[in-house]
Amino acid sequence: xxxxxxTGSGTPIMVPGxxxxxxxxxxxxxxxxxxxxxxxxxxxxxxAGVKLPDIDAVFLTHHHSDHMVGLPDLAMSHWLEQWGDNVxxxxxVAPIGPAADYAASALDVWQGEMTIRAAHTGREGNAAINVSxxxxxxxxxxxxxTGEVSVSAVAVRHEPIVPAVAYRxxxxxxxxxxxxxxxxxxxxxxISAAATVLVQEVFRAKAVxxxxxxxxxxxxxxxxxxxxxxxxxxxxxxxxxxxxxxxxPPTSAESKVxxxxxxxxxxxxxxxxxxxxxDHVDFSPHLEQ
Ligand SMILES: [Zn+2]
Ligand SMILES: [Zn+2]
Numbered sequence: 001x002x003x004x005x006x007t008g009s010g011t012p013i014m015v016p017g018x019x020x021x022x023x024x025x026x027x028x029x030x031x032x033x034x035x036x037x038x039x040x041x042x043x044x045x046x047x048a049g050v051k052l053p054d055i056d057a058v059f060l061t062h063h064h065s066d067h068m069v070g071l072p073d074l075a076m077s078h079w080l081e082q083w084g085d086n087v088x089x090x091x092x093v094a095p096i097g098p099a100a101d102y103a104a105s106a107l108d109v110w111q112g113e114m115t116i117r118a119a120h121t122g123r124e125g126n127a128a129i130n131v132s133x134x135x136x137x138x139x140x141x142x143x144x145x146t147g148e149v150s151v152s153a154v155a156v157r158h159e160p161i162v163p164a165v166a167y168r169x170x171x172x173x174x175x176x177x178x179x180x181x182x183x184x185x186x187x188x189x190x191i192s193a194a195a196t197v198l199v200q201e202v203f204r205a206k207a208v209x210x211x212x213x214x215x216x217x218x219x220x221x222x223x224x225x226x227x228x229x230x231x232x233x234x235x236x237x238x239x240x241x242x243x244x245x246x247x248x249p250p251t252s253a254e255s256k257v258x259x260x261x262x263x264x265x266x267x268x269x270x271x272x273x274x275x276x277x278x279d280h281v282d283f284s285p286h287l288e289q
Pocket of ligand 2: 062161181
């Protein structure tokens with residue numbers, strides 16, 4: 001079975017109950033892959049029942065703080081949950097550039113604290129992050145493999161943030177695509193082809209209240225318009241659409257229905273979930289929720 005859990009449905013906009021962006025993909029029996037690591041990701045992972053040392057890798061989509069600010073917390077908590085001689089670093093996969101540079105240095109300011117903590121409690125070593133990088137391109141490339149599971153990445157459109165990537169997890173039971181932040185674009189559509197689940201950011205311009213965003217048009221230009229998301233998901237044959245990182249954030253059941261209605265009008269007929277934190281979708285070779 002594969003479980004996709006939204007560890008954070010939020011955005012840079014602070015909203016009660018919505019952690020920073022992230023999604024966890026778990027593949028039976030014991031593969032755990034985390035995509036992005038926004039604020040409170042570590043708390044949400046624990047609430048989802050994850051033992052932090054069991055995380056195989058964290059994949060970063062792009063260098064926006066809302067997607068990465070939880071990384072030092074996760075790396076240090078990952079260390080604190082390990083004892084003995086075989087303490088392993090947190091594995092991070094990121095495109096070459098600012099996100100990878102950030103991951104490589106995210107623990108620097110905590111070295112002194114960790115050294116004192118380790119000496120005081122008899123721990124071995126310090127928390128550490130091991131970064132694997134890749135050069136993103138418009139052609140999907142495999143960036144991680146474990147067992148029968150592989151993760152591919154492709155460049156997407158989130159300028160002026162460059163690079164930005166989407167990821168696809170392929171498993172024997174099906175596939176999961178994580179859009180990251182992007183406008184709807186051909187590379188996102190191609191990597192989403194026949195995905196069992198698409199974890200997709202979404203922007204609904206007509207719902208943005210006055211004063212929420214400093215410049216709504218510039219924000220709209222690098223996010224995924226809700227109508228274009230519905231059109232793309234229909235063309236790509238996506239199985240289930242798991243919407244997250246919604247702008248504006250849904251504040252009621254009605255505002256979620258408004259998003260779903262726009263997706264339907266755009267032609268997508270599959271299941272649509274407008275996610276709250278910890279919402280999840282399960283699938284085995286036959287989709288079940
Ligand atoms: Zn974002
Ligand atoms: Zn972004």
